[in-house]
Amino acid sequence: MKLQISSLLLASLASSTLAAYNPHSQHKHWLTSRADTSDDVSKVNNKDFDFIVVGGGVGGLAVAARISENENLTVAVIEAGGDGSEHEDQIYIPGYSYLNGLTVSDYDWNYKVVQQQVINGNDQTFGSRWPRGKGLGGSGAINGLFWCRASSDEYNAWNTLNPDSRIDWGWEEMQKYMKKSETLHKPSQEHIDTFNINFDEEYHGTDGPIQVGWPYYIYDPVKHWIPAYDSLGINIPEDGASGNNHGPVITTSTINPSNMSRSDPKAGYIDPLPPRPNLTILTNHQVTTVDFSDEKDADGNLVANGVYFGKTDGSTDSNDYFRATANKEVILSGGTVNTPQTLQLSGIGPEDLLQQYDIEVKNALPGVGHNLQDHAATSVYFNTNVAETWYELKDDQTAAVELEKWRNDDGKSKWSYVNQAIAYPDANDIMSDQLDNFSSNIQNNIDEYADSVKNMYNEDDTVIAGMREQWNITHGYLDKEVGQLEMLMTMLGGGPGEIGFQLAIQHPFSRGVIEIQSKDPFTHPAIDPGYLTHSADMEIMRQGVRFAIELSKAGEMGDYITKQENYNNNTDEAIDMAIRNDAHTEYHPLGTAAMLPLNKGGVVNTSLIVYGTSNLRVVDSSIIPIEISAHLMATTYGIAEKAADIIKTHYSQDDPDERNKQGSSSSEEGDGDSGANKKGIAIGVVVGIVGLATIGAVAWAVRRNMKKRAWAHSMAVSTGRGVEAEGEGSPTWGYKEGSSANLTGGVGAGGLAAAGAGAGAVAVTSQSDDTLSPSRPSFHSYDGFDGGAGVAVSDLLTNGHGYGVVPQHDFSRSISSIERAEQAQAQAQAQAHTHAQDEYQQTPSLSSTHDVHTTPLFKQ
Ligand SMILES: Cc1cc2nc3c(=O)[nH]c(=O)nc-3n(C[C@H](O)[C@H](O)[C@H](O)COP(=O)(O)OP(=O)(O)OC[C@H]3O[C@@H](n4cnc5c(N)ncnc54)[C@H](O)[C@@H]3O)c2cc1C
Numbered sequence: 001m002k003l004q005i006s007s008l009l010l011a012s013l014a015s016s017t018l019a020a021y022n023p024h025s026q027h028k029h030w031l032t033s034r035a036d037t038s039d040d041v042s043k044v045n046n047k048d049f050d051f052i053v054v055g056g057g058v059g060g061l062a063v064a065a066r067i068s069e070n071e072n073l074t075v076a077v078i079e080a081g082g083d084g085s086e087h088e089d090q091i092y093i094p095g096y097s098y099l100n101g102l103t104v105s106d107y108d109w110n111y112k113v114v115q116q117q118v119i120n121g122n123d124q125t126f127g128s129r130w131p132r133g134k135g136l137g138g139s140g141a142i143n144g145l146f147w148c149r150a151s152s153d154e155y156n157a158w159n160t161l162n163p164d165s166r167i168d169w170g171w172e173e174m175q176k177y178m179k180k181s182e183t184l185h186k187p188s189q190e191h192i193d194t195f196n197i198n199f200d201e202e203y204h205g206t207d208g209p210i211q212v213g214w215p216y217y218i219y220d221p222v223k224h225w226i227p228a229y230d231s232l233g234i235n236i237p238e239d240g241a242s243g244n245n246h247g248p249v250i251t252t253s254t255i256n257p258s259n260m261s262r263s264d265p266k267a268g269y270i271d272p273l274p275p276r277p278n279l280t281i282l283t284n285h286q287v288t289t290v291d292f293s294d295e296k297d298a299d300g301n302l303v304a305n306g307v308y309f310g311k312t313d314g315s316t317d318s319n320d321y322f323r324a325t326a327n328k329e330v331i332l333s334g335g336t337v338n339t340p341q342t343l344q345l346s347g348i349g350p351e352d353l354l355q356q357y358d359i360e361v362k363n364a365l366p367g368v369g370h371n372l373q374d375h376a377a378t379s380v381y382f383n384t385n386v387a388e389t390w391y392e393l394k395d396d397q398t399a400a401v402e403l404e405k406w407r408n409d410d411g412k413s414k415w416s417y418v419n420q421a422i423a424y425p426d427a428n429d430i431m432s433d434q435l436d437n438f439s440s441n442i443q444n445n446i447d448e449y450a451d452s453v454k455n456m457y458n459e460d461d462t463v464i465a466g467m468r469e470q471w472n473i474t475h476g477y478l479d480k481e482v483g484q485l486e487m488l489m490t491m492l493g494g495g496p497g498e499i500g501f502q503l504a505i506q507h508p509f510s511r512g513v514i515e516i517q518s519k520d521p522f523t524h525p526a527i528d529p530g531y532l533t534h535s536a537d538m539e540i541m542r543q544g545v546r547f548a549i550e551l552s553k554a555g556e557m558g559d560y561i562t563k564q565e566n567y568n569n570n571t572d573e574a575i576d577m578a579i580r581n582d583a584h585t586e587y588h589p590l591g592t593a594a595m596l597p598l599n600k601g602g603v604v605n606t607s608l609i610v611y612g613t614s615n616l617r618v619v620d621s622s623i624i625p626i627e628i629s630a631h632l633m634a635t636t637y638g639i640a641e642k643a644a645d646i647i648k649t650h651y652s653q654d655d656p657d658e659r660n661k662q663g664s665s666s667s668e669e670g671d672g673d674s675g676a677n678k679k680g681i682a683i684g685v686v687v688g689i690v691g692l693a694t695i696g697a698v699a700w701a702v703r704r705n706m707k708k709r710a711w712a713h714s715m716a717v718s719t720g721r722g723v724e725a726e727g728e729g730s731p732t733w734g735y736k737e738g739s740s741a742n743l744t745g746g747v748g749a750g751g752l753a754a755a756g757a758g759a760g761a762v763a764v765t766s767q768s769d770d771t772l773s774p775s776r777p778s779f780h781s782y783d784g785f786d787g788g789a790g791v792a793v794s795d796l797l798t799n800g801h802g803y804g805v806v807p808q809h810d811f812s813r814s815i816s817s818i819e820r821a822e823q824a825q826a827q828a829q830a831q832a833h834t835h836a837q838d839e840y841q842q843t844p845s846l847s848s849t850h851d852v853h854t855t856p857l858f859k860q
Contacts (some may be wrong), residue, residue: 011642020621035790036279037270039284041322043312044076044280044309046324048074049074049075049324049326050327051067051074051326051330051331052324052326052331055077055080055332056135056138056265056333057139058140059335059643060245060334060620060640061077061137061265061266062640062641062644065273066644067648072278074280075280077280077281078282079284080135081134081283081284082107082135084107090102091142093261094262095414095415096416097145097420098419102133103129103142108132111131111804118533119581137264140265143587144418144419145253145255147182147253147631148634149240149243149245150629151481153477153480154629155169157625158471160464161626162597163626167646169642173642174635174639175638177637177639178205178241179204182210183206184205185213187199187213194218194220194223198226203241203243204239204241209268209272211263212254212255212263213252214253215417217413218386218415221329221386222420224250224556225421225423226250227555228558229732237248240422246425248421248422250421253420259410260412273702287307287308287334288307288308288318289308289652290306290332290342291303291306292346297614302614303533303614303615304613304616306325306330307326308321308322308323310522329616332616335700336372336587336620337527337592339592339620340515343369343603346362348362349365349368350366350458352458357685363613365603366601367593367594369516370459371463371594372511372513373508373589373591374512374590375505375508376541377504377583377584378541378548378584379500379503380500380503380548380552380564381493381500382493382498382499383497383565384497384562386560387496389496389498389499390490391492391497392414393415419491424483425483426482426484427479434543435478439478442478442536446471449509450467450468453533458531460601461603466625467511470505470625474627484506503541503544503545504586505540506628507629508534510533510556512528513528513530529585538579542575542576545579552564572690590624590627591624593623594623594625595624602625603623617647619640620636620639620640624639777803
């Protein structure tokens, strides 16, 4: 009975809270107190926190939310941009965020790449732009909502690149953590049937903070996507998240189906939180440098004491920068551009570079900002025989009508639509007859390209050594079912009735670099992605263009598409030139603080600690050592979830309450939580509110149950009695079996000593990789962390029991009158439109005119 009440209560709390995601929802709920978020600098300046997280994006908000689940750990997030309240429609309305989105706005860093050697984008063109989210949610608030994973080989490669690590970053582990961050909402049967949506719940999370699913409205031609590949004989994955993403999928998006709003890092990890006084979020302030102690730790590592920061508008004089103290760690989560910039400004980076800007070299780390990789993209545009595409929403009146529907009818509107049709063809799919030649050319030219990278970027030999290992892996992918290209169907072309296939190289051999070009933290660093500087990348893109055109004629896709608009000349030279004129970022840069061994140009070890420091960690996409065939958001959440477990495990002994309990309680039946219970009951009595007392009592019962289980587990670990084998009972950050890596049981003097870590705690000695002690209690000792009666509900909500409790959206009921009317309208339009597809089918693949015409995925 108690449990029933509890479930009901939690479900109603959670569902009401989720309604608050939609700023226009009439169901807005009172439970929105959450973390203390403001731009009031006095809340952070001159204050002490256990953890300071630099950047409130995907990695930053996820790791901050998870660490602060322990109410005894204080966390501050410092975010350069705003809280998003001025841009709610552009963030939370899925389709609207594409067509009227936040690229080129104050929620975008508005970076530009330096003039590229191979592509022609210059300062004026879209090709030079490098959007990155600037504000709470980071790029996760301005991105295309694609929620997808790479294949298992690609995550396992992270282990291959870190052979001595004891921490497992392979597929099973990453899959576990990506699942932890997600709650899947199934599509309607009608959508499954119409659009050939393949999915299997086994590969998805059920109670993570990020809500993922399919839009209420999907443009009808998307139904041609999967059959087109099928007709070309290409693999159809059972689910893109299964570890084999080779082929086409109608993938999930970060959409909360309860109201069809974007589930971004803030909506997922922060907004649903109950009051959490140990989490402070400061907006509109930019961290300038990490403040290191003059003293090093016993192992000679730098100790981060805190950070300096100023107002993001640059109005703070550098002599008056604010400062906050980190008692335990500074966590850099500024993303692939800013994390290396902050490191370099703080004296950690390539020695020559730092000296050039008169920055004291605290730690010469040549890999910082180097090893940059990105997916370069271009698009092929087509005319179709159906007038209705995304372009219709560029009409003000239609847009307004659909906006009304979105606001007033739980998002049941065309604005719910986002592109979801993607595919990852492998090398064999796109160049089967030339593959052997292509592969051996690459093998023969590795030395030459290594030399050229060395010259281009004055690259250190250790960084080159790391790249060589990556290139071997990338080369090996040619023989595997690993996506070489991403093909993406966009319902927006250059005009009415036009659509596009965007194609992007997934495993570039090319490398780039990000380096400061001023000592001033408010000056953007120089970004050189080195697009297509390896000729193999151009070749893959070229074949991609040809593949896209072949696809446009396949199956019923060929009946729908009537004409190809650009890429009209089939010679290699013409296609290459068109690519040079158009290629731009697919928004997936990584690798600038790579998780690699130090002698391979690494910046962080596999605990994500920056080499040569005792307590400076990186938790964002910059740590990914080698590109993956996926958009990066789900992977970055997975990294943050795993990092949070690593961190919590490190500090799990810091909680004196927990230590005492472990010391005094020797049995599962022990009454070690009685203190917390008494506190809870006392609060209930003092407050004297019947409802609150009820909540407290119910929560107490559930929590007590959880604690008993948690204690049993942690006791089993700490007393060496063993834990249940693999699965839920094993350390959640996953040891790799059979590793010979050295374990150091010592406590890194800086952060842990300052924090007063107790017996059994083990820290990182950052120069050696991954030094977690096998005797360390597992993260499970955190479950059911204590709290009083009022807090107990929040305790349940924040320990994974509240996230994701979303009322299932009843698609079968809601797709009814509106959609039927729309379908009728679409049919009428289709009939009225001229059917020129036969003509297109009969034309040669590419005609002789060369006219590059491009429409970027996001607004210019
Ligand atoms: C336009 C666009 C579209 C994309 N589309 C998709 C997609 O559809 N699906 C997908 O999976 N991925 C997509 N991505 C990529 C994905 O969003 C990113 O890879 C992911 O957000 C990276 O997470 P992160 O934590 O590394 O950085 P971010 O999410 O960018 O977060 C970094 C945060 O740190 C802040 N910050 C930086 N420097 C400082 C500083 N010095 N002080 C304080 N704060 C600072 C930033 O303002 C930002 O909020 C897209 C990206 C973009 C830009």
